[in-house]
């Protein structure tokens with residue numbers, strides 16, 4: 001493939017939000033710099049972008065933005081790139097012998113589209129069938145949050161959540177559905193305010209259509225308090 005064609009393909013992948021792998025593409029030297037060193041470098045990069053746009057960074061309102069954005073990138077919205085921030089695997093024995101499906105639904109999700117660096121906002125729904133190990137409920141929220149705090153494509157995020165829970169729970173029987181809005185679609189480009197994207201990953205028993213249907217029916221339940 002010639003360079004122009006390759007670039008065009010990459011561009012189209014970006015526009016269509018297609019990802020190339022289930023792993024987040026990272027360089028081998030990704031963690032040679034400390035967070036503090038990264039913040040210092042990114043701060044200068046953000047300052048350059050703003051200055052190139054013609055903004056006056058001596059203005060009181062703009063002065064702190066480069067530092068604020070750099071800290072937010074490294075410590076918050078892309079903080080899930082660092083393996084040190086991965087939630088610890090605390091599991092318990094399934095003492096109740098509850099061998100039915102457990103569903104944790106309506107987990108709020110904030111992520112960032114890796115093609116435009118604009119927000120992805122939505123909900124994740126997760127289910128698993130215990131084979132003897134269970135996790136605390138908040139653990140599932142924390143796993144969603146960890147993988148969401150990366151530049152992402154929704155398909156990869158869905159797969160990463162399932163893969164992680166399969167490892168933690170030591171079973172293939174894990175499923176995840178994500179329904180999310182991408183601000184790159186909703187607020188720019190085609191400006192489709194109402195559209196949302198649904199992705200799903202069904203492992204083990206969830207490949208069976210009855211089990212899958214049970215999970216999807218639980219998601220549809222209107223939770224009343």
Ligand SMILES: [Zn+2]
Nearest residue numbers: 113115116184
């Ligand atoms: Zn995008």
